[in-house]
Amino acid sequence: MTPLLENNIELIEEAARDNGREEGAVVGITKQAQDRGYESLSPAQVRMFELCVRPLIEGVQCPGYTHELEDNPRECHRILDDDRLVELYTIGNALCETCEAQASVDNHSKTSFFKD
Structure with missing residues (x-):
């Protein structure tokens, strides 16, 4: 808390x-x-x-991940675990493991695209 x-x-x-x-x-x-x-x-x-x-x-829902090229946010119904909840209230944002993984993949793809 x-x-x-x-x-x-x-x-x-x-x-x-x-x-x-x-x-x-x-x-x-x-x-x-x-x-x-x-x-x-x-x-x-x-x-x-x-x-x-x-x-x-308790039971705080992930806000969902939105790709920077998408207008509509992706809804996520997963609940944030305790570590991610602390992250949410410490740095102001947090995603569940699944949304964070998608954000990481998208970021990697973007970095690779601009690197080539």
């Missing part, structure tokens, strides 16, 4: 607003869960965490 709190606190605040909750309370609950553990949360805090924060840290 550290990259989420350090680099993307606005996503937590947005999730709070979207769910009709107080931003500061949700951010505080997230910090408490990180610092003292999920089990330190009261039942009401757990409900707020589950509603607002859990969707940001």
